Amino acid sequence: MALLQLKNLGKDFGRLVAVNRIDLTVEPGEIRGLIGPNGSGKTTIFNLITGFIPPSRGSVFFQGEDITDLPPHAVARRGLARTFQLTTLFKEMTALENVVMACHLHLRVGLWRQFWRTARTRRREKAVEFRAMELLEFMGMAERANELAGELPHGHQCALGISNALATNPKMILLDEPVGGMNPTETAQTMDRIRRLRDLGITVLLVEHDMKAVMSTCDRITCINFGNKIAEGTARDVCSSQDVIEAYLGGTSGVCSL
């Protein structure tokens, strides 16, 4: 059974059609790339999937459940996490505090108990902190756990963003330009981590402009333009698609610089 399925999904802003009618199926354990020129509606699709904006038509299924009209927090609760295009963090908290906050869903202690900080709450909080530290180690930033998130270098901020998403214990994670603005070393590291997500059994859907990174990491790639799907398949399939070449013609990066 498909893990994530978009059926006929679309969004209009006034007269502007941002996303026309997208059908997309992501299988469990896959790393899927979503590419397309600037303004082709990639981020809008992320927002539609995770409930940040209501779609104009179509529906979203996650693990067979219709999640089209769910608010973002409920989507996250079902195991579908996301990151944001620009590094979005709790900038005035430390890296560790960020991830602890992101473990919110797993505290499972009522408000009243949180207020009184009963022994059970403290035990849970300790456990959460331990888990957060594990996640930071996994993303390779344990030594920076106590630095303010806003003051971390760019690459680490991106890694922290992914750690935050991971902390919700997702089955699937949507990454919006995870290597945007990184130098080649950082990019390689990050893509490596993304591959390790798959080893943890987490399905990935990622939007990225760095074609080299996309081509080398993703199992399958979907290309969209003007809110329509124009190609889907392996890196090689997509590269050879005439539509994709036309869409990217005159773009800054060649599609198939493999």
Add this chain to the structure above:
Amino acid sequence: MTRKVWMGLALLAVFSLFSLGLQEAWAAEETVKIGYCAPLSGPAAAWGLPGLEGTSIWVDKVNAAGGLKVGDKTYKIEIVKYDDEGDGAKALVGVKKLVLEDKVVAILMLGGATTPPTQPFLSKEKIMCFVLIASDIAPDRPYLMDVTDNFPAYHLLHTEYIADAHPKAKKAAIISQDDEIGLAAIAWSEAGFKAAGIDVVYSKAFGVSTTDFAPIITAVLEKKPDIISMGASYPEFQALICEQAYTQGWRGIITSACWDFGAILAKVPKEFMEGAVSGFPDFDDPKLTKDHHDFWAEWKKRYPDHSFSEIVWEYMGALDVWAYGAQKAGSVKSEDVFKALKAADTVPHSFGPGKWFGKETFGNDNLLVPTWPITEIHGGKPAIVAYKNLFDWLKDAKKKQILFDTLKAWNIKTYQ
């Protein structure tokens, strides 16, 4: 270096502020202090600041004459101001400071929102409090008095005068703002019109934040009134009401508690206001006394570009009454003055000898009622055309019944 200079300047500023306070504390031995607790800043200051003009003229006059002779002592008078910002909590702090710190023997206040929080304390301390709103008088506020303004009682007299002078006028509309003052004005005016045999076809309050009177006047004119009463509408509303009534084509008799002519005549022609009825003369009216004329001249000299309002006079009028009470009692102690005033058969009011009234309507005989002037506008200036007495009006039992019924209908408590 510069930091030190700044620090020095700041210290200097603080010290000068303190010395300002100290100056107030140095007082001559034989000085009697009277508190003035009213809004002196913010939007409500229009109700507090003009009163200071009148009281300062009064105080200067008394002190220039050597002071007020009470018994065998002569006292200089001092007004101690406190800005309550129209806020009940600040007013409570204010009256406590005035009474406990400055040892004032009487307090001048506006009345309204600041009365409920301050009265329990002032009653306990037995400090006389003079307000401008008679409807603040209540049985559990023995020392609260209104000795100048006969609002809202004089609305009965205006309406009676209108009925006498314009027998053809049969329908009246009343509008005033939706607050304690406005609602009292509407209720008493309605009673007055009904008692005079005039139908009240519209009587409603408008919100205090109203800026556009077109819809209200449209609704009023739909009822085709011969008379429009503005009750106790504030000056900023009067001109707009007049303008709307004029431009929507209405002609008839207008009445209100008081006027702001400068503003009204800017909006409508003089002829429209001809014959409008109210209860406040300008103090240069030939029918008034030399005292009024002197006061008017002095005030004009001091504040040439201010506009005259009843507020200028009313706090000062209260001081007149207080001085009379103190001289009669031979003491400035609040309770003595109070007893002397209440024991007097008649007390001199600015408009003539006044008698105590209010037991049935407010629960306490603490409103000083003189024979009140009725003014009509002629050529853009108010002129006294008649004097009427509330006690004469109340002699008619039927009218009195109408008054109580109407007040009850407007949810205003009475003590019949």
Add this chain to the structure above:
Amino acid sequence: MIRRILVYIVDNFRWIGWLMILGAVLIVLPYMVRTYQVEVLILLLIDIILVVSFRLITTTGGWSLAHVPMMGCGAYATALLTAGLGVPFWISLPLSGLAAAVMAFILSYPLARTTGFAFFVASFAAGDSLRLCWTRFKTPFGGHKGLTNIPVPEFFSSVDLSAPIPYYYLALVITALCLLIMFRLDRSRIGHTFKAISMNADLSRSLGINVTFYKMLAFTIGSFFAGVAGVLLAHRLWAVVPAQFGFVTTLYLLVWVVFGGTRTFHGPILGVVVLTFLSELLKPLFEWVPMIFGTIIILTLIFFPEGLEGLGHRFTPWLDRQRFAAGDEPRH
């Protein structure tokens, strides 16, 4: 258990020491000032509850202009309960806070869905419609005259709570209690979640935090304490009038909070204390006072955008330099 408490006290000795000194000062304070100034102190304590509960709401990012009407809600509730139904003060105190909280909860449904500017205006409109209801519906709210004859709180018959000093202690105890609860809340995970929301609402959503729910929660809890402040005010003034809860009070509340700063728990308290003393000092200047306040607030925002509390942060590096010069290690 006892050992843990002892360890805690030793660990936080500086902090607790300062608190004890502050407590001692607050206890002797009413005997050091004049009688009417005790009245100012009582109002100050009430304002402290008000600003701290206001800050609680701001930690989620929303600046509610309905906070003063919420205080009014508490005041009206206790007036109706104690003067109307004869409920004792000590029962009415939490009940009236609860009344404000319930009102806030209802209003928070549309409010929590708005952000920024829309939240300002919507919360103002919500608060103002409360005030319009009090003036408009004479039963049970008494219209412009408000409600009077609110009883003095009863305590052991030997203590007369109508006198300023005993009432000051009552207000002090209740204020301390409210601050303690709100401090606890601020430091709990709930408080951290509030702050996470104000830092980045979208990220919080994507991490599974129900932002709307937490905003409603903050608004409701903040309003509960505003209601408690209203109860203290009503039983001090023995009367409530709608004019008491007008927009000018709200503006001053904003000025206090901004002047003090909202990042820390103590910031708003600092702001209200300093500005209250300042306004007592400036009292003789009458109509100039609003202008002075306006200037202060603009200059504060331009030169110390973080408010008074930010001064502390600015001061710390300077202190560290001095220590360094004196051969000490900078403190962290």
Add this chain to the structure above:
Amino acid sequence: MEFLFQTILNGLMTSSFYALIAVGLSLVFGVMHIVNFAHGEFYMLGAYTVWILFAKLQWPFFLAVAAAIVLVGLLGLISERLIFRQAHGQVLSGFIMSVGLVFILQVAVVKIWGLGKMKPVPAAFPEILNLGGVSTSWQRFIVIPVTILLLGALWVFLDRFRIGRALRASALNPDAAALQGISPKKCAAVAMLLGSAMAGAAGALMAPIMSVHPYMGHSVVWTAFVVVIVGGPGNIKGSIYAALLFGFLTTVITTWIDSTVADLVNALVMLFLLALRPEGVMGHD
């Protein structure tokens, strides 16, 4: 029938006024992200300008209105330069600064021109206008065409001029203006100039038909805020629709019931609309 026409005329007039005062505020908010609480005081100063120039110095009315537009616009520009620029686009700081400005301007006006009662401003066109049994004064009536004229001029400016287009773009997206090659600072300055000038124009036009006093801005600015958020901040067309909605709502309810109920209904309608569409009824185009 007459009653109905009179009510429609009243409603149109109120709506024009709301539109005039709200559009400037919406522009300022959209571009600068400043909630300018002092907008009401700018409106008040526009009215005072007309009082001084037209009522006291006997200038022609429209010349006084033009002077008010220019003067208040410049005041807006100065306050942007001195105060609002320091807020760095933070909504809250900007709002509180404007509260400070409100206190300063009110006290200044009280100190210079006195408190007391309202300032008398005579009607420039006191003749009564009769429209099929419905009567109003020319002075009131001209508010409608002048509003349409001013809004039209604003629209042309925003649509036809490069800087106008940049303003519109930056109201939707702050980065877009930079793409047009116009600095955000310049955009903010122009928005503040235009927004304040609109407030000045509203005050100047209203001076002869409303009461002119130091606190007149207060009751107006909240209505303007409501119109702006219901219309969608920065959305000028939305503001005009919202002005029509609330103008007629206020007029009809005030005529039928009373103005306190009208205020209550306005507040509830706004809360209801916000609960449904938090981003403003019009949303973004």
